[in-house]
Amino acid sequence: MPYSFMYDLTRLSKSVFRQIFESAYEAKVHTLLGTQAKRFVETFKIDQATGLNLAEAVELIEDIVEVQLANMLQRDDFENAQRKALLLPHCARSRMDKHCMADFDATIPSYKCQNCREDCPTSKAVRLGEEKGYDVYIIPGGACAEKILKDRAYGGVVGVACGAELKMALGLLDKLGIAGQGVFLTRNGCANTSVSLENLKKVL
Numbered sequence: 774m775p776y777s778f779m780y781d782l783t784r785l786s787k788s789v790f791r792q793i794f795e796s797a798y799e800a801k802v803h804t805l806l807g808t809q810a811k812r813f814v815e816t817f818k819i820d821q822a823t824g825l826n827l828a829e830a831v832e833l834i835e836d837i838v839e840v841q842l843a844n845m846l847q848r849d850d851f852e853n854a855q856r857k858a859l860l861l862p863h864c865a866r867s868r869m870d871k872h873c874m875a876d877f878d879a880t881i882p883s884y885k886c887q888n889c890r891e892d893c894p895t896s897k898a899v900r901l902g903e904e905k906g907y908d909v910y911i912i913p914g915g916a917c918a919e920k921i922l923k924d925r926a927y928g929g930v931v932g933v934a935c936g937a938e939l940k941m942a943l944g945l946l947d948k949l950g951i952a953g954q955g956v957f958l959t960r961n962g963c964a965n966t967s968v969s970l971e972n973l974k975k976v977l
């Protein structure tokens with residue numbers, strides 16, 4: 774039976790919603806979305822729009838839901854964290870060849886952007902993060918993220934990556950007790966990937 778049009782959610786505390794989301798997350802509700810996710814993909818032709826096949830597009834939707842649920846659950850702890858890091862993927866540099874002037878420091882491990890191109894999305898994301906007080910890293914992969922987070926005592930981290938990497942990072946953050954926020958790359962691939970600065974700004 775549909776519920777009444779008139780209702781008042783303000784009587785429910787934040788912790789009630791938190792418990793609902795936690796239970797949903799633990800029960801892996803997102804994986805039960807399979808049929809629903811398939812319906813979304815077919816209705817909105819997400820496979821055609823993204824260039825994925827049907828199964829991949831369904832998995833992408835499930836990943837987005839899982840990461841957004843985790844973002845929601847970790848938001849309060851993330852906001853209260855003292856030291857925060859922003860991890861950017863190296864594939865979002867406007868050039869990945871010798872024309873990128875970023876130096877890679879293997880001891881961190883991270884690239885250090887030299888701001889050689891004004892229109893470089895990575896350079897803009899670095900500036901955004903630094904203005905907000907984040908330590909910013911440009912990393913080639915998950916192993917670098919693990920080393921940075923293990924070596925430095927961060928309470929919160931924002932990671933920009935593809936769905937698969939963000940999903941993998943959830944386990945690592947759980948193990949290290951760090952509150953995370955994931956931002957999906959808007960275009961994925963091995964090079965010339967895109968990050969939405971608007972999406973990033975909302976999370977930072």
Ligand code: SF4
Nearest residue numbers: 873875886887889893
């Ligand atoms: S602005 Fe930074 S990341 Fe972009 S190409 Fe130049 S050095 Fe590389």
